[in-house]
Each structure stands twice: as C-alpha cells, then as structure tokens.
Amino acid sequence: MVDPRIVIVGAGPAGTRAAETVVRHGLRPVVLDEAPQSGGQIYRRQPPGFSRDAKVLYGFEAGRAGRLHAAFDALAGKVEHHPGTLVWTVRDGAVHTAPADGGAVGRFPYDALVLATGACDRVIPFPGWTTAGVYTLGAAQVALKYQACAIGGRVVFLGTGPLLYLVAYQYAKAGAEVAAVLDTTGFAAKAMALPKLLAVLPALAKGLYYLGWLRSRGIAIHEGVVPVRVDGADAVEGVVFRSASGEERRIACDAVGFGYGLQSETQLADLAGCRFAYEPQSRQWLPEADADGRSDVAGVYLAGDGRRVRGADFAEMAGELAALAALGDRGIAVDQARMAALRRGLDRGLRWGQALQAVFPVPHHFLADLPSETVLCRCEGVTVGDARRAADDLDAREINRAKALSRIGMGRCQGRYCGLSAATILADTAGEKPETAMRIRGQAPVKPVPLRTEEAAS
C-alpha cells in the first residue's frame, strides 16, 4: 500500500500536534505554514538574535510554549516543512501554495488534509478605527512578543476577551505606558458572579490577577464602556468613550489596541467545500465537523481555533485527534482509547469556549448605534451607512448580495474584519435575525497572490 499523503496547514498548537501524531505513525506529512517558524500566533517565536527568555514572552504559558516548540523541532527531517508558505486555495484534492518570498507557486495533492488555520481578532468598527495607530489586541501582543516593541508611547486598550487584561499587563510589565484599559463588558463583575465557573476557568483567574496587578499600579480601568471615537486626522491623538454612567470622556494617547475576542479563520475550509453551520453565541458561521474533526468533505479534517475558538490547550488536543482520525480512516492502526480521551477533553473545551463567550460577550449591539459615516470595510472604505442602504434601498439583505452591490468585504482582506459586523448590520436594518444575512463566501485566493510569470503547475 502506498502511504497516504497527509497535508497539514498551519504549525501552531493544532498543526504541531497533528504533525507529531502523523510522524509517530511512521508517515511523513507535509506541513505548510505562513510563519517563518512554528508556534502559531499564540506561541509565536521571536526572530533569531532576540534574547528574552520564555517566561518574559509567554508568562504563565512559558512551559506550554516551550513544549510545543520542542515537539515541532523534534520533527525536523521527519516532516516536509514549508515555512513562509501561503496556501491560497484548495481544489480537487490539492492545496495550492504561494511562497511569501515570491518564489514559484506549488501544488500539494493530498489524501488527507488537516486544516489548522487558527484565528484572528474579532473587531467591531467604531468611528476612527481606521486611523493610523489603531491596532488589534492581537497586534499589540505580536508587536511586543515578536518585535519587543510597544504599539505606541501611551497606549489605550479597549474591548473584551482574555487578551484585554493580559496585553495591558504585558505592556505595563515591559515598561510601556498604559494610559487606560477600557473594558466594554465589566469582566470582573461577571467573573465574580460565576464562582463555580472560576474553578474550571483558569483564564478567569488569570484575568482577575492581571486586573488586580494593573489596579495596584494605578492604571485606570473603566468597565462597561462604549467606544465613541478615535481622535486624530493622520494618527491617533486620543480616544473618546462613554462611561458606564453615561458621560463622555477622552483619554489622550498615541495608540489604541482593541478587540472583542477571536474569530476562526475558516476560508480554506470554505474553499475545500465544507458545510457550515451558524453558531449563535459568536454569530459566526463555522465549518461543521464531527467530534474527531472530520468535515463532511471526505479527506478534509478541521482542528484548532480555525474550526471553533477554544484556545491553545484544546487546539493541541484537536490537532492530535484530527490526525488520529485521518490516519484511522486510512486503515492505519490508532490508539482508540487515546481518541476517546481526547474527545472527552474537547467536550470540556466546548463548554469552556461557551463559558468564555458568556463572560466576554461580543457587544454586537454597538453596531446598531454606529454613525452612518463610520468606515465598516477598512479595505474598500465602505461605510456603515452604505451597508444599511444596501439592505434598505437595494434589498440586499444577504451579505454576498450586499458585497456584490456595495463592495463590503471585497477588498484585500476578503471581509475578515468587516464580514461579521456587516452581517449584523444588514440583519438589524432588515429587522431580521443575524443568521439570515448568511456569511461571506470564500473566494480564492484567501490572501493576495502577486501576479508573476508562472507556468501552470503540473
């Protein structure tokens, strides 16, 4: 029997554990990853020549990060690893790649494809969010972790989610000036009201620790805020918010990091033809898979945050389980007991993900109050008003229709950062439930590919 060709997209927690599992069963998988080094976003490694130790970079997670990096490094020579490689589409049993350095495009046929594409920040537009100097919370963390930089000289952090207090804490600890933390949900109050959950949610405990630490350093924390605008024509000069008591306040700053948790990167699953289902809590359409990660498309497996945001620990389990499923489905003997244990673990992950969303809810309701001139699609400059007009005047209540008629989500980012908000705006305008607006259909390439002279791949 010819060995099955197994292709893994992504080398973060899920991709690493999937690769390790395949190697353990005597096969040599292809691992395609956009980053120059394994680790994914959460355990992103600093470039060669940097010297901060893991505790500084990853805090409480230093041990996990180190173990994951070591696991991938131990696969050297046993996997066909292509770092710096974008997978730009999936079609007819092969993934198509374009290297970041402009080298030749490639094509990797597979018998089994494990998509471990991870997540990116969930954002909700607000006036001024496209001003130079406004970043996602994830970006703020990457700047510090990967480049030893703060995103500004005086930074405001805004939003909700586990990253909010963590990044603020990391910045303050690194000596950056944190002007304020603006929490849209009142995390502390919510967490305190959930004593039972606390026991199973170490993230909450960590969050409360960071919050206490920041308070003890005199850093302003405002809970239950609504962002009003970012000031500054060519660069950030300040941020205006409405406090829980309803008054408008302004904080001078030169950078803003904001976000409302994470959203799954689902574009490749979409191009692979996977069926999607609506997940009401996050209002995201997610690719469907069974408990092991099998999608409804034969040979395509989904793991990690790209399938459903559950965080790094559960992504490691999902990566291993999806790989075991892929191997088992191809007649290779796998440890059934291990699979059962991983399934039980991931079950906990599902509950944990739901609990996280309950404690850090995405404030969808902000969208209804946005001024119409607010930029919604940052690539194409489409405004909230344009989206409302599409739903009202052009009868475009389904998001792909609105995209066709108004250009929402038509830009370089393929609607990653506006699509979910746009769906809610369309549905709100139409007076319908958010799922009726559907989701932006994926279109290749999932990220831009430069025109260059190439013969068609054979």
Next chain:
Amino acid sequence: MSERGQFRRVAETGRRPVRLRVDGEAVEALDGDTVLVALLTAGRRLRDNEFERRPRAGFCLMGACQDCWIWRPDGGRVRACSTPVADGMDLLTRSPLEQWSIRAS
C-alpha cells in the same frame, strides 16, 4: 529612540543596525525587525488607504488584514508585518504605478 515614531522599543535594542531606504530616505533599523517595525519606529505612516485617502500604519500584524503592503521600486510587493528587514532594502510607501496614473474623475 525616535520620539516621532509610532512604535516604541522596550527591549532587545542591542541588535546589529540595518540600513534601508524608504522613499529614497535612509532609515536605520535593527536586524530581526520587520519592515513594519522599521518604518513605524521611524515614523507614523506605512501607506495610504486608496479610498479613505488617509495614512495607515498596519492593523493586525499577523498577515490577516492585508493593510500593510508596500512596494519595491520594481513593483514587487512587501507585506510589512511579515517581511524581515535586510541591509540595502529599497522600499516605497506609494505605488510606482503612480508614474502612469491618469486622473480618475
């Protein structure tokens, strides 16, 4: 450390200097910097958005938002957040196709 930059270095400042040219001007960065960090420790703008016609300075820093693409003089594109600097790198923050541009009414 430039007071005019968007980003502030908080550690790892002992790296080897790297020299590049941005829009014809000399910019000094550090080995291991991304192009984005090189430009944003020196200034507050990376590129302009085509439709808002306002400066942009990156957004996601993880290759998802595609809002930090700048140019090489030969028209090649560089995603600033994911491209490391190199000595002698020549970069433009406006499209070299501007030379052919006709006014869109």
Next chain:
Amino acid sequence: MSAQRYDVVIVGGGIMGASTAFHLRTVHGKSVALLERGFVGAGASGVNFGNVRRQGRFLPQIPLSHRSREIWGRLPELLGEDCEFLPTGGLRVAYSDADMAVLEKHVGEARDWDLHLDLLGLNAIRSRWPWLGPDVVGALMSPADGHANPRLVAPAFGRAARRAGAVIHEHCEVADIAREPTGFRVTTRTGLEVRGEVLLNSAGFWGGAIAASFGEPVPIVARGPQMAVTEPLPYFMEPVLGGVSSDIYLRQVKRGNVVYGGGLRGPVETDPPRGRPVPDLSIAQWGRVLRFVPVLAGAQVIRTWTGVEGYMDDDIPVMGESGTTPGLFHAFGFCGHGFQLGPGVGAVMAELMATGRTVTPIEPFHIRRFAHLKPARPA
C-alpha cells in the same frame, strides 16, 4: 387557487430577463412577472468580465449591438444610475503581422456595419499607452466601446422594472411550465403559480432545457469563464484591452482594480448552480496578463471567480420566437458575449413580444437553425 395572470412571464432574471421586463413595462405597458431562481443578475450576468464591446463581434450582431450601445449611454436617465459604465474605448491588441492582418480584415468588413474603428500602428500605441508590453505591434481602437460593472447592471434593471410595476420573484426556481389553451402556467418550487399569455425563456444555460421541453433542443454546454481582479492600483489603463491571438482581456475600474479573464473555461456544477475557479487556469492567465501589461508585475490578485455560462456550439445566441410553440420566446445562450447586448436584447424582445415584430434584425439567432436536431421527447 387561480394563479395571477400577466401579459408576459419571464423565466430567468439575468440581464436579458431583467432588461426585457424593464422595457415591457416602460415602453409597452405590458404586465410582467419575472421568476428568478436566485437573486436577479447574480448568475452569469453578474460574474462576467463587464465588456461593453462591439468590435470583433459576429457582424450580423452589430445592429443589435448598436441598439444596445445607445441604451448603455442612457442608463442614468433610464435606471437612475450609470452602473459604472465608462465609454473608455476598447483596444484589441496585436502581437504579430498575422494578428494585424486579422484586425485589418475586420476594419474592412466593419465599414459596412457602421463601426468606426481606428487601426493604430506601433508609434501611435507607444505614445498613447507606453505601458503596453514590448511584444505589442499594433491595435484596433473602437472609441465608443467601454466597460461597466456587471454586478450592478442586471439588478439595476430589475429594480427599475419593479418600480415601473413589474412583479419580480426572486428565489423562485421554476419547477414546471405547462401550456394552456391561452398561454402558459408556470409553477415554482416555492409553490408559486403564475399565468402568462406569452412566455420568455431567458434562463441562460438552463434555457436549453426549457427549449428542449418544448420540442426544440439546442446544442448548449455550461462552462465557467475564469475571472480575477487585482488590488486597487493607480488609474492608468483607460481602454478595455483584449487580444487577437492571445486569449486574455483586461479592464481597469476607476477605483483602480484591474479585472481580467480569458483562456480555458473551467467545469461548473449546474444543479444547484456553482462555479469554482480552477487554480491552474488562474495561474495560466498570469503570464498572458503580464505580456500585455508588464507593469502589472507584482500586482496582487485579490479575488477570482467564475459562473455558469451557456455556450452554443456555433457561438451564436438563441433569440426570437419559438419554432414550435406560439407565444413562447427565447433569449438565452449568449456564449459569454451577452453583457454588452443585454440592454438591447431587452428592448428587442419586449418589442417583439409586444408588437409581433422588431426593427432590429435578429434572424441569424433564430432557434430554427437547430431544427434538424431531434427532440429527445416530442412536446
């Protein structure tokens, strides 16, 4: 339950159906119901290249094309929006003496058809469009041709038709068309029933199946033209470009994106309709784009797409009254070059259905040219 009765029922809400509905209401005052399986204009009409081109066409199609071009120029007045129509001129580009000979021949023939074409040599090209590639040796300019946004045009006709009183049912796939003593009864999968004195089959590729069900099969296949668009670039490429021997075409919208297509067409699924671009065909276009316009090297492709288009084996559409069934009319199978014709097809079909005749010659497109094909099942 008695179904609502209309003068005309239109099956298929692409640019042909939507434009016909608009003209039936606004010019002829007929009552109209249009049935569309998805959104109006979201099929082939919405995903094509967007060429508003007359040069290089099958010459007997030119009168129809002229009539359509006249409507293109009046879209703001007719629809309240211009659908990004830009009469920038269309340029067919030659790479060789053989290509030039093709263009020269077309100039000669087109004189009789009132096409005003300028054949340009190397010097003229270099001075006007210095960014064209070094392999280009000459070109044929059709100054009043241009391009428009295909995503906008058919929906705009649909909305204007609705404002004028047409009844438009979206997401209503037709399940059955039955002949009645006077006219037709059309039933949709959603359970809707409408009656029409007259029926227009403007169902694109699926128009072939409708024709066959009335005993007049046609040789039609479904294929997906491969389209792509770049990131927004400084606006520099004014004319629409097409090749003679090189099967590639490009246009730049004023916002800056360069749209291109050409080359082999890919397979598509037709039930339900779904087109997905074929990566190798996309890649195969890149070199041809860059040979045309080398300064696009490095420009980012940000999106590719395709759709379900119906191609006739003689590359000529089916248009006119049925050869078998009184009251039935066809306008389908436009073989990837129907976008420019769409507004004119609507005017002509409306005229034909409302008055029994049309001033624009459409005889060469009649379905009877396939009458030798045996029906699979007699009607």
